[in-house]
Amino acid sequence: MGSPSAISALRRILSSEHPQIVFLSETKLKNHEMESVKKKLRWEHILAVDCEGEGRRRRGGLALMWRSTIKIQITSFSANHIDVIVGEEDQGEWRFTGIYGFPEEENKDKTGALMIALARATELPWLCGGDFNLLLTANEKKGGDGFNAREADIFRRAMEACHFSDLGFVGYDFTWSNNRGGDANIQERLDRFFANNSWKDKFPGSFVSHLTKRKSDHLPIVISVRTAQAAGSRRPKAKRFRFEAMWLREEGSTAVVKETWHRGSDAGVNIIRTAGNCRNGVGKLSEMLLKKFVLASII
Incomplete structure (x- = not known):
């Protein structure tokens, strides 16, 4: 994460996705080094957990970055998690936990135990995501040794204790690759979002996207949190309209554009009306993207 290429890769993700919260795992950086990364990226807030070891033996390391538009209350953290309360005036408080699962085979059960322990902390609406280093089903792995059913049982028991459902995804099936060719290639879905x-119920219509692979052996994944604008709320100040490519991942976005395009017969009028409708139709396109959370493992 400390290399210029890794920072550039992260900067491109932030520029294209415009998230309000970013959870990073396997940073391999110390606290003060992540603080420097935050400044280079021009973000306002960060909580960083030191990596272990020194030099080429560094491993782990976590960070949570957030914008000033989000109110964050830190509740707990360790080498394998960061747990916070997200406070919003219009939506009330809810919880986000970023997880980095224990990578060692002999410690897989500790990831399940961590999730179960965290489940006892609060009864708030709860979103949880990260690199769990565990699989749920056999189709989440391609290549390598056979599917480990014992690890899946650990994961399922933890999900049940937390009352979690997998939020699914749009995009490529796997989030991690060992980057080897031919028969030696292994791919797995290690990164995901869960919610209770x-x-x-609070954020219906939220959806998860697997982005294009960048510097890391993991794909960055992003959840677009859909929040409906409250009836009778004050109309926001008009801003210059820009079409966002990320809207195309939302089901129904194409229909919004087509519907407006066919309202007029003149192409120039259609272009103006379509842009105007996308600007004013916040309820149809951009309301579901008021909050975005990126999970990334960029070394």
């Missing part, structure tokens, strides 16, 4: 029912 109260969080899903």
